[in-house]
Amino acid sequence: MLQSMTGFGNASLDSEFGKISLDIKSLNSKNLDLNYSLNPIFRNIEGDIRSILTNTLKRGKIDFKINFKISEKNFNSNLNHDVIKSYIKDLKKITPETLIDSSELLKIAITLPNSIETNRPDLNKNLLDTIKELVKNAVKELIDFRIQEGISMEKDLLSNLDLIKNKMIQIEQLVPDRMISIRKRLKKTLDNIKVEIDLNRFEQELIYYLEKFDINEEIVRLKNHLIYFKKTINESQIEKGKKLIFISQEIGREINTIGSKSNNLPIQQAVVEMKNELEKIKEQLLNIL
Numbered sequence: 001m002l003q004s005m006t007g008f009g010n011a012s013l014d015s016e017f018g019k020i021s022l023d024i025k026s027l028n029s030k031n032l033d034l035n036y037s038l039n040p041i042f043r044n045i046e047g048d049i050r051s052i053l054t055n056t057l058k059r060g061k062i063d064f065k066i067n068f069k070i071s072e073k074n075f076n077s078n079l080n081h082d083v084i085k086s087y088i089k090d091l092k093k094i095t096p097e098t099l100i101d102s103s104e105l106l107k108i109a110i111t112l113p114n115s116i117e118t119n120r121p122d123l124n125k126n127l128l129d130t131i132k133e134l135v136k137n138a139v140k141e142l143i144d145f146r147i148q149e150g151i152s153m154e155k156d157l158l159s160n161l162d163l164i165k166n167k168m169i170q171i172e173q174l175v176p177d178r179m180i181s182i183r184k185r186l187k188k189t190l191d192n193i194k195v196e197i198d199l200n201r202f203e204q205e206l207i208y209y210l211e212k213f214d215i216n217e218e219i220v221r222l223k224n225h226l227i228y229f230k231k232t233i234n235e236s237q238i239e240k241g242k243k244l245i246f247i248s249q250e251i252g253r254e255i256n257t258i259g260s261k262s263n264n265l266p267i268q269q270a271v272v273e274m275k276n277e278l279e280k281i282k283e284q285l286l287n288i289l
Contacts, residue, residue: 001151001154002151002153002154002157002240003147003149003150003238003288003289004145004149004153004287004288004289005026005059005060005146005287005288005289006026006060006145006146006287007025007060007145008026008141008142008145009138009139009140009142009144010022010024010141011134011137012134013130013131018068019067020066020067020068020131021067022064022065022066022067022134023064023065023138024053024062024063024138024139024142026057026061026142026146027060027061028286028287029060029061030059031059032054032057032058032060033061033062034053034062034064035062035063035064036050036064036065036066037065038066039066041068042066044128045131045132048132049064052136053139056136056139057142058239058289059239084109087109088102091105091108091109092105146289150289153284153287154233156284158230158233160281161229161277161281163274163277164226164251164255164274164278167273168226168274170270171215171219171262171270171271172219174264174266174267175215175216175219178264178267181264182263212261213261213262215257215258215261218254218257218258218261219254221250221254222251222254222255222258225247225250229248229251232244240288241286241287241288241289245285248278248281252275252278255274255278258271259275
């Protein structure tokens with residue numbers, strides 16, 4: 001089973017301190033790229049949250065956010081008058097009164113450090129443990145999303161793979177006629193020149209020439225790569241994207257070699273179709289975990 005790297009999950013909780021909601025989304029990336037925004041009161045469990053995300057999501061660009069709406073009864077703040085007055089006094093020293101009035105100075109002063117004393121609640125251990133479970137629930141929802149998208153992508157990949165296989169079979173059927181055609185063309189060319197040739201030597205050179213243009217080895221390797229690709233999709237391990245990309249590169253190598261050796265219009269047309277399907281596969285693999 002494949003998993004996409006794209007997904008979304010959320011979870012929420014109404015606690016005695018207020019509403020806590022979690023949002024997590026994932027996009028494709030070569031490695032695990034964590035970006036999270038935490039309220040300072042959750043710093044005690046930051047390491048635990050990071051561990052959960054790292055161990056379960058493996059790869060992708062992860063954006064994680066905890067929203068905490070504190071209830072009014074658990075939140076209060078006070079202006080620190082002495083600090084604000086001191087800020088205003090210092091601001092007046094460096095700012096002529098003709099340029100800025102006192103109300104503007106007050107607006108600036110209350111934004112400076114320690115101007116407002118905020119009393120935030122300390123979350124108890126049970127609630128912090130509950131939040132960690134909430135993170136796991138959000139991650140599970142994201143993984144479920146990834147799996148569902150992965151199922152759809154797997155169907156597309158197998159369909160593209162079957163089209164490549166069908167074109168390969170078509171090429172395989174064209175190979176004998178191609179070799180006969182090459183032999184006849186060379187013989188005709190020599191006949192037109194009207195020179196006497198050593199038939200034994202001609203056969204030896206012809207065999208050597210045909211071996212250079214033989215594509216049976218490439219077809220055999222291509223078959224094996226297609227089988228290995230399918231086998232990898234069905235493996236139990238979760239992370240398969242990078243491995244499938246490497247296999248697709250090998251498939252592309254064999255298809256290119258067949259195209260360059262063929263010197264045959266129907267085979268080259270089939271190669272173009274195979275390349276087209278392979279490009280679709282490569283695009284899909286960029287989003288496979």
